Amino acid sequence: MIWPLAILLGCQLAGEVCSRALGLPVPGPVIGMVLLLVLMALFRPLPGKVTPTAQVILGNLSLLFVPAGVGIVSQLDKVAQYGFGLLAALLGSTVLALAAGVATFRLVARAMGDRA
């Protein structure tokens, strides 16, 4: 439990340092994810070590979004002013992006001779 956590946090820390020091637009944790991926490919015992801890965290991923979501209470004035427009934009764009993404994936996969 201790080592896997230290590895996850260490990758995030390294990513954060990279992102800030080089002025990259990519956030630290995303660089940390790429770093962990490279480390797992290089050191074969690593995937077996971090997998159980990663599964516990990812199994409760939804919980981690709650504090940010509650941020809506500090924006109630803007929600009241633009509520309908925002809801329409979120609904429309999410359905469009889901449909466009899946259609593109299947179109290209089929063009490459995939029949799944």
Next chain:
Amino acid sequence: MSDFTRLWIYLQQGPLLWLTVTLLAYGIGDFLFLRAKRSPWVNPVLVAVVLISVALVGTGTDYETYFQGAQFVHFLLGPATVALAVPLFANLRHVRSALLPMTAALAVGSLVAMLSAVGIGWLCGVRGEVLVSLLPKSATSPVALGVAETIGGVPALTAAMVILTGIIGAVVVTPLYNAMGVTDWRARGFATGVAAHGIGTARAFQVNDTAGAFAGIGMGLNALLTALLAPIVAHWLF
């Protein structure tokens, strides 16, 4: 000062109260979700956000006070993003075989999400910094918040838009893809991760493991792409 007031003031100063409330509210949401046989309509995040918001407004507590407690949960988003490398690594073989469809779906999904959100918002009369805040809403929260700040949006508003996008995605994705007749779990998962980030990914893991792994990849890649593209699109649009 009554004993109750004194106790209330004491509790408001530490993280204990609102951290406990966050876990309880999510626990209730998860319980209802399981009772509803994992129906996407009963989203645990949505239930928790509504319960906590009502509690905050009801007790006259501001978001900053709440966040002092909730930040411990919020902080875990960082290591959780890093942890996405694990399912990604386990599915590396599948990833290599679907590299081209993924690249195409990523580019199209990401751009459609950004442009249609701003387009529909503008048509419905949304203007100014609120409209800008919509642009990065399909990326995962740590990325979207950073992007919102860079391009002149309101990070707190973007945070709420990101969560709502995830919830909408998690609710509509299964009926939508069933109606479209898509049976390829790789495609379903990947497009879900691109359009609806971590909440969509969590939903994909509930439905199918392969879909979940591909959703994690889609979310990670869209985080990268949104971080790079949103400032350019914002510069071009606003």
